[in-house]
Amino acid sequence: MHSLTSDHSMTTSRRWAVLAGMTALAYGVITPPAWADLSPGGGTQGKTTQTAQRDGHTIASRVTFSGSTRNPSDQSSPAATPAGNWSPPACWYEPVSAQQFSKEVEDGYKMVADDPQQPNYAKESVSEYRDIYKNGKYKNYNLDKADKGNWWVSAQDPTRLNDQAAWECSDLPFWVKNGDIPPVKKAISPEILAELAYNRIQLPGTKVSLAPADTTKVNLSTWAWLDKAKFKKVSVTAALNVTGLNIQATTTADPVSLKLEPGTDDAETYPASGECAASSDGSVGEPYAKGKADQAPPCGIKYLRSSGSGTFPLKATVTWRITWSGTGGVGGDLPDGTFGTTQEVTVQEIQAVNR
Structure with a gap:
C-alpha cells in the first residue's frame, strides 16, 4: 500500500475515493441479480486466469479472464483498437460480503493509524471513512445483516489509473439488499464483463x-x-x-x-x-x-x-x-x-x- 500524498488541496470526495481504494477488497455475494446463474460448482477451476491486482489505491478485483488472454499492461501484445470513441470500462462496481468489507476497512484503518510517517490529515480521513461504516450511517459494517445483502465497491482497471474515466466510479461503498438492483450505472453484469474481456483478447500479429x-x-x-x-x-x-x-x-x-x-x-x-x-x-x-x-x-x-x-x-x-x-x-x-x-x-x- 502506498503512502497518501501530503497534498492538502485534495477534495474530500477525491480523498475518500482514494481511501475507498486503499481499503480495497476481494469480493463475495450471496443473492445474485436476475441474470445470474445459480449453478453450484460454477467457477474457473482448471482454467488459465488473470486477475487485476492491488496497486496502490486500486481495488483488487475478483474478475478473472480465461482463453486467448493478453496482459493489458504489455504494450507489445497485439490488441484490438475499437472503432469510434468507444473503449472498455475503466471502472465498475463489484459486490463484497459484510465480513470481507469489515476486515478490509479495519485492516486499512490500523495500517494508516499505526504508521508514524502518515500525515495527520490522512489519519483523520481514514478515521472518518471508518466511522461511516462502523459507528455512523451504518452500524458495525452491517454484520448483523450479513445474510441479507452485500456491500458494493468501485474497482479500477489498474492499467488505466491515469484516465479520468477510471475515477468516474466515485461512489463510496454502499449497501444493497439481496434481490435489489445496485443504484449505479456500472454495476458488474455480463455486458460489463464482456466489455472488460474485449481489452484482454490476444490477437495474432498481422504479418501478411x-x-x-x-x-x-x-x-x-x-x-x-x-x-x-x-x-x-x-x-x-x-x-x-x-x-x-x-x-x-x-x-x-x-x-x-x-x-x-x-x-x-x-x-x-x-x-x-x-x-x-x-x-x-x-x-x-x-x-x-x-x-x-x-x-x-x-x-x-x-x-x-x-x-x-x-x-x-x-x-x-x-x-x-x-x-x-x-x-x-x-x-x-x-x-x-x-x-x-x-x-x-x-x-x-x-x-x-x-x-
Whole structure:
C-alpha cells in the first residue's frame, strides 16, 4: 500500500475515493441479480486466469479472464483498437460480503493509524471513512445483516489509473439488499464483463503472407493472404465467481477483412479499395499457386516503380468483428476492432536481357 500524498488541496470526495481504494477488497455475494446463474460448482477451476491486482489505491478485483488472454499492461501484445470513441470500462462496481468489507476497512484503518510517517490529515480521513461504516450511517459494517445483502465497491482497471474515466466510479461503498438492483450505472453484469474481456483478447500479429515473399518486381502482381491457422476466431471469457454464483461472458473476435496500404502512391491494390473481405470459409486472400502468375490475385498489390536501395512500408490492418454472449442468454455486438502492422517490401526492376 502506498503512502497518501501530503497534498492538502485534495477534495474530500477525491480523498475518500482514494481511501475507498486503499481499503480495497476481494469480493463475495450471496443473492445474485436476475441474470445470474445459480449453478453450484460454477467457477474457473482448471482454467488459465488473470486477475487485476492491488496497486496502490486500486481495488483488487475478483474478475478473472480465461482463453486467448493478453496482459493489458504489455504494450507489445497485439490488441484490438475499437472503432469510434468507444473503449472498455475503466471502472465498475463489484459486490463484497459484510465480513470481507469489515476486515478490509479495519485492516486499512490500523495500517494508516499505526504508521508514524502518515500525515495527520490522512489519519483523520481514514478515521472518518471508518466511522461511516462502523459507528455512523451504518452500524458495525452491517454484520448483523450479513445474510441479507452485500456491500458494493468501485474497482479500477489498474492499467488505466491515469484516465479520468477510471475515477468516474466515485461512489463510496454502499449497501444493497439481496434481490435489489445496485443504484449505479456500472454495476458488474455480463455486458460489463464482456466489455472488460474485449481489452484482454490476444490477437495474432498481422504479418501478411506474400508471393513473391518480401522481394517482388515492378509491374508483377504480388499475392497476399492471411494464414488460416493463425487468423481464426479467438475468445476470452470474463467471470466473477463466488460461492453459489457464476456470472460470466465470452467475447469473441472474428477476422472479417484485411486492408492493404502499399506504402507508396505508385502502386495498385487488388481489389482497388485495398480491402480484402473474408470468404465464406473464413479465409482472407488466396495463397499463390503455380500457374497463376498471369492472373490478378483476389487480394494483393502491384508496385509500379522500384523501391531503389530502400523498401516500401506495406501496412496490413485486419478488422475483427467482436461479439459476446453471457450468463442468462444475453449477448450482442461490440464495436469492431482493428490491429495492424507494417512490413518492409523490396521492389526491384525487371532486368531485360539483350540477345
